Each structure stands twice: as C-alpha cells, then as structure tokens.
Amino acid sequence: MENIKKKLKTAVVITSTIILSSHLMMKSTNAGVLENLERERASVIKHILDPELSPSERQKKIQSSKMRLIDLERIVLRDNKLKGRNTPTVRRAFNNYDLTFLLHAATEKNLTLTDGWLSQLGITTQSLMSAQIKRQSGEKM
C-alpha cells in the first residue's frame, strides 16, 4: 500500500514537471517573426518604388515576395507570444492592420498589393489624375 502511495506521488510530481517544462519550452522559441515580416514588407515596397525595374520584372519580384508575405503575415497573426508584448515594434505593427498585414488587407478589399499600399498612404488613381503639376516654389506651370 505504502509502495503504491509512493508511486502515485512520483507520478504526480512527474506530471507537474511535464506541464511546467512544456510551458517553459514554448516560451523560448520562434522569436523575431514580426521583424521578419517587416523585412519582407520593406522589400516589397522597395520593389514597388524601384524605378530601375521594368513592369514585368517588378511583377515577378512582387509575386515571389507575396508567397513569403502570406505565410509571414499568418505566422504573426497566429503568434500568441506577441499577445500583450508591449514593445514599440509590436505596438506599431498592430496600430494599422492594413499597413502591416498588407497582402491580407489588400486581398480583402479586392486590391492589388501595390494599390492596397498606395491607398493606405492616401494615393489613389483618382487623386493622381486630379493632381496638378506644380513647381517646387509653388508656381503654376
């Protein structure tokens, strides 16, 4: 009887150790997912703005970035370790869903990646068409 009691106690201790260790193990993994997303996003924007690229080259580059962006955006949105992590990077990222999760937000609104980003900056086709060309001094051409 005494033996069974001892074994049960050991089992209890082992269980608690497993629960705690698994909890700790999860904490130390997968750091920097948000930073990776930021890097990929910066790279897409660079391709959008790069005047050296031809339209087809730009399209190719954006397309390959899109594949990585889909995964990275989902990884960040599903990452529970970012929950409540009150750092400037995390705060900034969640302050504007449409800018951070660029691809998802643009697809949601039936826009291309480029259009989605430009619309977030307030630049639309209409606004471009109605824009007046001015000199830097402010004089009309």
Add this chain to the structure above:
Amino acid sequence: MSSTVNSLNTIKNYLPTTSDTLFKVTEKKEFKKEIIPSFKNSSLSCFSIALFAGILFLSQQTAAKQNSTIPEWRPQSSEKLVKLPSTYLKKSIESNFADSKLGIAIDAANEETRLKVLSLSDLKKAINQSNGEIKTELRHQLLAEKRAYVNIVSRKNKMRWKQLMTKQRLYERILNKLSQKNRALTPGKKILLEKQDEAKKRFNQTISTVDLKLFETASIPESAYSRKYSKNMTVINQLLEKVNNHRMNKAVQVDGQKLSKKEYIRKLLTDTQSEIAILEQEENILGYMAKLVALDALTLSEEALDAELADSDTPSDEGPAEAANLFIND
C-alpha cells in the same frame, strides 16, 4: 519525610513536560491558586513550592528545545503553483507536504497518538478490575501514560500549527501573484491587447475569402507552411477537445458553483484559517487535559501521604486531658 518526597516526585513525574500547553489555559492564575493551598496545608509547603516551580522551569526549557527541533516543510514556489490547474493545485501541495519531513513527522505522531489512546483505554479497564496496591500502581501508570499522551499531542499540534501557517502563507503568496498578473495590465497594454484581438478577429473572419482569392488563379501555390498548418490544426483541435473535456481540467465546483482560480484559492485560504481556529481550540482542550493530569497527580500523592500518616507511629496531636485517666486511676 521520605514518603512526602516520594509523593512530590509523583507530581513531578506526571506533570506534562510541555508546560506551555498548561499555561495556555486561560485560568492560569486559578490553577496556581488551586494547587498552592494544598501545599500550604502540608508542613513542607516552602519546599514543595520551590520544587513545583523548578519542575515548571525545567519543563518550559524542554518545550523550547522541542520547538527548535520541529521538522521543516518548504513548499514549491508559488510561481510554479500559479500555473497549475485549480483541480491539481491542492493535490500538488498535499503531495509535496506528505513527502516533506514535517509531513512524515505528523504521520508518525498520529500513529503514536493512536497507540497511546489504546494503552490508555487498556489501563482504564485494568484499573476498574483491580483493587488495593495494584490499583494504586495502575493509577500511577495511567497518569504517566496520560502525561505522555498530552506531550505527544502537544508536539503534534505544534507541527500542525507550522504546517497550517506555512500553507496559509503559501496561499497568500499565490493570491498575490495572481493579483499582480492582473495589475500588470497598464492602459497601454490594454489598448495593445484590444488591437491584437481586433486584428485576430478580422483575420479569422476574412481568411477563407482571402484564401479563395489568392489561390483561385493558381498563380500562387499553397506553401508548405499553409499545408502543414492546416494538418496540424486538425490534430491540435482534436487534442484540445480532449484536454478541455478532461476530468482534471474541469473548473472546480463547490456546491454546484464553478469557481475561478482566484476564488478557489481564496476558498482554500479560508479552509486553512478555519483549521487554524480549530487547532487553537484543540490546544485549549489539551491545556485542560494537562491541568487534569496535574490535579490527578496531586490527588494521588495526597492519598499516598494520608495512607502513610495513618500507618505511622507518630503520636497523635492530643491534649493532656486524654491522658488524665492515667493519672486519676491508680
């Protein structure tokens, strides 16, 4: 003279060594008043009072020594316990205590108490069936056993006291940790959490539409992450369902009411405090028991003294009138 010293020794033998129990009784002064006059009646009052005081002093020292040798119980850290499920928390603390030196010592004391109660009841039966000198001898033995019982229970109570106080401090620490966790929610963090919840909600609501739009043209193939994620999610959901329905993971229920972790720990704390209150009451009972043992010892010694005096050849304290006949009748 020698018989008087013997009878005083009887008192010394039967006084419980842990006199603090005796002194915890509120009627401490009354006790002194009741015992001291009986000594005054005897011709050796000064000597007996000195002896009595000596016994009490010695027994107090013994009690102090016993206090310092109470085994330890160092429970698990409250940080770890906070993470455990409510149903498991109490069992984990109990198991930790049972393995500690204090737990083992209390178990041993319980067994000792049980055996002492058995020998006390045996002696009581034997006294009822005997008479004469054997009866007196058995009464002496019964007193000695009673004294031993009071000492054992007194020591056990000290250990239980230590256990309960440790447990109470532990529950208080866990409660503090839980409160700190909630207090840590600053306005900035609260806003961030709200935004993160909003983002997650929006993502979950639109993911199927986004998937349809992204993958319909087949220009973007489904990534390895996406494939494995959906596969793993199916398994995770199955496991989660099992975990949520597990007997040990159910919220604790008291009188049919589900309790949160904080409420449950508050309940455990209240239970511990009520146990402490009961222990204090038991200490009072023990004090009265010790007092009774001392009074029984005095009765026994007085009876022994009376019998001794009745048998002695000491001339009775009679006046000359009683001897007058010897002078009158030649």
